[in-house]
Amino acid sequence: MEKKIMLGNEAFARGAYEAGVKVVSSYPGTPSTEVTENAAKYDGIHVEWAPNEKVGVEVAIGASVGGVRSLSCMKHVGLNVAADPFFTAAYTGVTGGAVILVADDNGCHSSQNEQDSRYYGRSAGVPVLEPSNAQECKDYLKLAYDISEKYDTVVLLRSNTRISHSRGIVTLGEKIEKERIPYVKNFQKYVAMPAMAKKLHIAQEKRLAQIAADASEMEYDGIKLNKVEMNDPSIGIITSGICYQYVKEALPNASVLKMGLINPLPLDMIKDFAGKVEKLYMIEEGDPFFEEQVKAAGIELAGGKDMFTIQGEYSANMIRKAFGLEIAETVSIDDAPGRPPLLCAGCPHRGLFHVLSKQKKTVLGDIGCYTLASLPPTEAMDTCLCMGGSISMAHGFEMATESSDHVAVLGDSTFFHSGITGLINMNYNGAKGTVIILDNRITGMTGHQQNPASGKNAKGEEAPAIDIATLVRACGVKNVVEVDPFDIPEVDRIVKEETAREELSVIITKRPCALIVKQPDIPYIVTDKCKNCKMCMKIGCPAIEEKDGRPYIVPDRCVGCGLCATVCPFDAIEAEDGKGGEVND
C-alpha cells in the first residue's frame, strides 16, 4: 500500500474519502480547516463551506437522514455554535453514518479560549474517539462510521492543534463504496418533539450503555480502540491522543493504557489495568475529564492534575520533570523581545483601523485577522468575545452608555456566520449605532476559504455572491455606505458622520485581502522631505522599521500599497518609481 506524509487534517480527509463519505459541510476554524479543504480535492464528495457550524451540522444530519455518510468539521468554539443540533441528533441517531469532527486548541495557538470538547461528547451522550497520530486520524475517521451505523449514533471525533497540524506517515487504504440507504419515513425517530424525545432519550441512554459495555473490546479492521501496553508494572499510565506520544517518549518503560474511545470510558479495562500496576497515573491535557470519572468509579490514582496543569500543551519534558527525571541542560534566553503577529503589509483593514485609532473610537470587535488591530500601535479594538458578538455587544453597550458614539467591527465571513442576527436585533429594537463590515472577499484568518460573498464555493467553482449592502438593507437598515478603506479622508468623514447620526448605520469597507490579489509590488521609499513625525509608524505595517533614527521601509517586505504615503502629512513617502501601482484585482 502507498505511504504518504500527511498533515493530521489531510489524513482525516483521506479517511472521509476511504469511508465513502458523500457530504461534508463545515465552517472554517483553526485548527480544523484543512480537513474540509482537503476533502474538497476528492471527487465524489459534496464538500461545502456553510455560513456557520450550526448550519454545517444540520446539513450533515440531513444527509445522514437521507441515507449517506456525512461529516461536519469545526474548531472547539464552533461546537458551541453547533451544540443545538448536535445534542438532539444525539437522541435521534442516524441513517447513514454521521461524524462531527471537533479540533480543540490546547495552548490557545489561534483561539479565544481552550475549552475541552470532551465534555460535549459526555454531555450529549455520544461516543467520542481521539486519535494520537496522522495514521490514526485516517483510521479513526473511517471506523467512526462503523460505530455510528452499528450503534445508530452520531460520533464525535476529537482532535487538537498538535494532532491536526502535525505531519506523519500514513498508509493509504481502499475506498469503501457505500450505497445510499433508501429513505423511509420514521417520524418517531426523527421528529424530536416531547412525546418522541422522551423515548429517544431512553434509547440513547441504552445505546451508550451498550457502547460502554463493548468499550474494552472494541475493535474494527484490526484496530483495537483501547489497548494496554504492559511493560514495567511499577508505573501505569492512562492516557489518550497526543499525550500518549509524550508519555511514550518520556517514559518508554512504563505500562500504558491508551484510550482511542474516550467516551464512554472502558472502566472494566481501567479497573483491570489498575490492578496490574503498582502506581497508576492519569495524563491528559486540559480538564480532569478522565480523572474525575475514574476517581468516581473508586479507582485510586497516584497522580493526575495534582502533577500536571489544566492550561496549555504538554510535552515529553513536562512529563519527565513531573516524574523527577533528568532533562537536558540548556542555555536560558530571557531577553528575546516577543514577536506578536501583525496585519500583513498591504492589508485592507489597516486603513480603517488607522482612522478608528485616530478618532479614538471605542471598538466592539470580533473574530478574524482584524482582531490583531487591538495590539499596538493601532490599539483600535476594545473587545473580542465570539463570532458575530461585536454587533450585539455594541447594541448592549449603546443601551448602557446611552450613546452611540462607538462602532462594531467585523469581517464579511463573520457577519454571515452570526453577525447578521445581531444586526436584525439592532434594527428591530431601535438601535442608533454604527456597524462596520470589513468586506475583503474571503475568510482570511483561517487561510483563505470562500464564503457566501466571495463568488466561489469550497470546490473553487463559480457560485452566486451575496451583495452585502443589499442584504443589510433587507434587514431594515436605511443608512448603508460603501467605502475603500484606503481612501483615508473618506473613511474619516464617513465614520464621523455615521457615528454622529441618530440612526442605525452600516459602513462596508471594500478591498480584497492583500494575499488574494496581485499587489503593485513597487516599493515605497522615505524621501528627504521626512520630518520624522513617525505618523507612518503608527499604522503598524510590518514593512516599516526604524533605521538611523528615521522611518525606513524595507523594500522586500513592502508590497506597494501606498497607505503610508497617504497618511504622511509631509508628502515625504513616494513610490520608488515615482508613480506606484494599483492592486490588480
Place this chain on the structure above:
Amino acid sequence: MTKTNILIVGVGGQGTLLASVLLGNLALDKDYDVKLSEVHGMAQRGGSVVTHVKISEDGVNSPLIEEGDADVIIAFEELEAYRWLPYLKKGGTMYVNTQQWLPMPVVMGQAKYPENIMETLEKNAAKVKAFDALKIAEECGSVKAVNVVLLGAASNDLPFDEDAWIKVIEENVKPKFVDLNKKAFELGRNA
C-alpha cells in the same frame, strides 16, 4: 543515523513550511519514520513561527522537539535563532540567515533587539554557519527561495545525499520554480 531532530524557525510568511515538507519527503523516501509539527492560523501573520522535524530509524513518538534536543536549527532570522537557541543540543549546529527583522515592540521602542546574538550563538553551538541567504536567493531570482538556500547549507549536516535532495525538490516544487530552487539549493550547499 538513529535519529535527527531539526528545528526550523523564522517569521510567519518566510516559507518555513516548504522546508519541512521537503525534509519529510526525504525521510519517507529513505523509509525512515518522520513527524513534523507546524504552526497555522493566527501565529502565521508575521509572528514567530517554528516547525519541528523529527526523523528516526526506530520510530518517532512525540512530534515536538524538546529543549536541548535539536541536532540542527535552521533560522531564517537572527532574533529567531537567538530565541530558539535553548532547543539546540550540546554539540548541535546552527544555520542562520543573517537578516534582522525587527518585531513591532522593537519598532515601537518598547523593547530592544538583542545586540550580542552571534556571540551567544557561537558560545553555545558547536558550529554556527551564518550567511546572507536572502542575497543568494535574490541572485537565484526570488527572495522566496531563501528557504531552499538555507536547506542547501544545512544539507551538509543531514543524512541525505545530494541526488535525494534534487529529487525531492523536483517532486515537491511547482514545475516553473524547479530550476530556480535547484540553483538555490546548490548555492546554499556551497555557501
